[in-house]
Amino acid sequence: xxxxxxxxxxxxxxxxxxxIPFIQLFALYVIIHGAGGPGGGFQGGVVFASAFILYVIxxxxxxxxxxxxxxxxxxxSSLGLYIYAGIGLLAIIFSLGAAQYLNxxxxxxxxxxxxxxxxxxxxxxxxxxxxxxxxIASIFFDLAQKDAEEKEEEEEGSKxxxxxxxxxxxxITTGSSSSS
Amino acid sequence: xxxLRAITLILIILLCGLFIYVAEDIPVFGDPNAPPIxxxxxxxxxxxxxxxxxxxxxxxENLSEALVKRGFPPPSRVEKIAGIExxxxxxxxxxxxxxxxxxxxxxxxxxxxxxxxxxxxFVVRWIEKGxxxxxxxxxxxxxxxxxxxxxxxxxxxxxxxxxxxxxxxxRRRSRL
Numbered sequence: 393x394x395x396x397x398x399x400x401x402x403x404x405x406x407x408x409x410x411x412i413p414f415i416q417l418f419a420l421y422v423i424i425h426g427a428g429g430p431g432g433g434f435q436g437g438v439v440f441a442s443a444f445i446l447y448v449i450x451x452x453x454x455x456x457x458x459x460x461x462x463x464x465x466x467x468x469s470s471l472g473l474y475i476y477a478g479i480g481l482l483a484i485i486f487s488l489g490a491a492q493y494l495n496x497x498x499x500x501x502x503x504x505x506x507x508x509x510x511x512x513x514x515x516x517x518x519x520x521x522x523x524x525x526x527x528i529a530s531i532f533f534d535l536a537q538k539d540a541e542e543k544e545e546e547e548e549g550s551k552x553x554x555x556x557x558x559x560x561x562x563x564i565t566t567g568s569s570s571s572s
Numbered sequence: 573x574x575x576l577r578a579i580t581l582i583l584i585i586l587l588c589g590l591f592i593y594v595a596e597d598i599p600v601f602g603d604p605n606a607p608p609i610x611x612x613x614x615x616x617x618x619x620x621x622x623x624x625x626x627x628x629x630x631x632x633e634n635l636s637e638a639l640v641k642r643g644f645p646p647p648s649r650v651e652k653i654a655g656i657e658x659x660x661x662x663x664x665x666x667x668x669x670x671x672x673x674x675x676x677x678x679x680x681x682x683x684x685x686x687x688x689x690x691x692x693x694f695v696v697r698w699i700e701k702g703x704x705x706x707x708x709x710x711x712x713x714x715x716x717x718x719x720x721x722x723x724x725x726x727x728x729x730x731x732x733x734x735x736x737x738x739x740x741x742x743r744r745r746s747r748l
Contacts, residue, residue: 426710426713427708427709427710427713428708428709428710429709429710430710430712432712432713432716434727469732469735469736470732472728473728473729473732474583474587476724476725476728477587477590477725480594480721480725481590493593493594494721494722494725496718496721504707506704506705506706506707507707509705509706509707509708509714509718510706510707510708513706513708513713513714513717513718516717516721516724517713517717519728520724520728523728523731523732524728524731526735527731527732527734527735530735530738530739531734531735531738534738534739534742534743535738535742537742537743538742
């Protein structure tokens with residue numbers, strides 16, 4: 393959106409370029425750290441998606457879409473949910489139907505029942521994080537795209553309206569000239 | 573492109589089947605009348621030797637009978653709460669294979685010549701047994717992802733549905 397007007401803010405772009413990796417690293421830390429301290433998939437996912445929003449605000453919409461393409465967005469948004477549901481299904485598979493769905497302890501990551509639960513909880517948090525990242529980014533990109541399209545249409549409409557008025561005035565002038 | 577669509581359709585059908593299977597598999601929830609407090613008062617029992625029996629770590633027979641008559645499991649062991657006079661914890665043996673063998677279940681308090689029996693709410697097990705059962709230090713996380721896993725799966729599904737509906741509403745190639 394900035395490039396269209398031909399203005400580029402060097403300070404803003406530099407600061408954003410430095411900040412985005414740290415925001416994403418912090419978001420991944422929040423997701424991974426969910427088991428040991430404050431954090432979790434929902435919070436970390438929203439923080440990660442906010443990095444994309446910051447990029448689009450500082451640079452432009454098309455560049456943001458290149459960094460996070462639509463195909464990857466679609467796949468990731470359902471992948472997280474499939475990870476969550478799959479972890480729950482693994483509990484049934486590994487216990488041969490004896491355990492309930494989402495009873496993490498029966499998935500044999502380690503030899504300890506409680507450690508299995510802790511590890512599965514980490515994977516579940518990652519699944520939640522992936523889904524939240526993709527969905528928040530998708531909602532933001534769709535809304536921004538819609539807004540940009542409407543602005544373009546308005547500009548085109550005003551241009552064509554002014555053009556037609558000029559034409560009509562020319563017609564009038566030509567008509568008047570021909571009549572004279 | 574058609575192959576991708578077929579794979580997507582199969583995955584969606586599999587997920588629907590999984591959810592239907594899971595809906596049949598949801599464990600029974602707790603007492604629907606239990607308020608969100610530390611304990612729920614059940615009954616009062618009157619008797620001469622109850623206090624002396626409880627002090628000797630023996631479960632009185634009329635107390636067990638009164639609990640069984642109301643549909644609660646009888647306690648297997650009684651222990652005095654340290655530092656407080658006239659209050660006891662009663663434990664029951666659990667049938668779950670992988671967790672600790674006993675659970676703190678009843679809270680018995682002496683009031684005059686009778687004894688008041690209350691049941692500990694789920695909160696007590698959440699706080700006291702959470703780290704032993706899940707090996708995770710964060711109380712919020714093991715509540716969110718383990719004890720209430722079904723709930724969180726539903727929340728993620730809600731977020732996914734919101735995103736898909738925004739795509740359906742806004743991402744139109746041609747205007748209507």
